[in-house]
Amino acid sequence: MQSMFLSSGEPIQNLHITRSRITLFFLDGFISLATDPIMKARISILCLSLFLLLFTSCKKESTTSIVGQWRSVSVYTIQDNGNYSWVSVDGRPQFYNFSTEGRFDAVTDVPDGSGSYSYDEALQKLTLNFEAGIYGNLTGTRDFKVEVLDRDKLILSYSSAGNVIYKTEYSRIN
Numbered sequence: 001m002q003s004m005f006l007s008s009g010e011p012i013q014n015l016h017i018t019r020s021r022i023t024l025f026f027l028d029g030f031i032s033l034a035t036d037p038i039m040k041a042r043i044s045i046l047c048l049s050l051f052l053l054l055f056t057s058c059k060k061e062s063t064t065s066i067v068g069q070w071r072s073v074s075v076y077t078i079q080d081n082g083n084y085s086w087v088s089v090d091g092r093p094q095f096y097n098f099s100t101e102g103r104f105d106a107v108t109d110v111p112d113g114s115g116s117y118s119y120d121e122a123l124q125k126l127t128l129n130f131e132a133g134i135y136g137n138l139t140g141t142r143d144f145k146v147e148v149l150d151r152d153k154l155i156l157s158y159s160s161a162g163n164v165i166y167k168t169e170y171s172r173i174n
Contacts, residue, residue: 076167
C-alpha cells in the first residue's frame with residue numbers, strides 16, 4: 001500500500017495501486033473541474049440534460065385502443081319525466097366487436113350489422129359504415145362521438161342536428 005495525494009494536496013489512504021491509478025486520475029480531474037464555478041455550472045447543466053433526455057425519451061404513449069369486444073351496460077336516454085338519466089341494460093345488451101383490420105360486427109339477440117369502421121382519436125369520432133348483409137341489414141353510415149375510451153369503458157353518443165339523441169356505455173369483455 002502506498003499513500004497518494006490529490007492535486008489539492010490531501011492524502012488518499014488505503015488505495016490499491018493496481019486498480020486505483022486510473023480511477024484516481026479521473027477522480028482528481030473531476031474534483032479539480034468541480035471547484036471551478038463555470039465548470040460546476042456546465043457539469044450541472046450536462047447532468048440535468050442527460051437526466052431529462054433519459055426520462056423523456058423513454059416515456060411511452062398511453063393510448064387505449066377501441067379494438068376488442070364491447071358489451072352495452074347502460075344507456076343515457078330521456079325518461080318519462082323529460083329528464084335524461086343512465087338506465088341499466090338488462091334484457092338485450094348490444095355487442096360490438098372491433099377488429100384490428102378496421103372491421104366491426106354489431107349484435108344484440110340477432111346480428112345488427114357489420115362493415116368497416118374508422119376511429120379518429122383527435123376528433124373523438126367513430127364512424128361505422130354498415131354493409132348490406134344476409135339478414136336484410138341496410139347500408140349506411142353512423143357517426144358517434146367517443147366521450148370516454150379507457151381500458152375497460154367506452155361511452156358513445158349519437159347526435160342529430162347537434163342534439164344528443166342517446167348515449168350508450170359499454171364495458172370491455174376481452
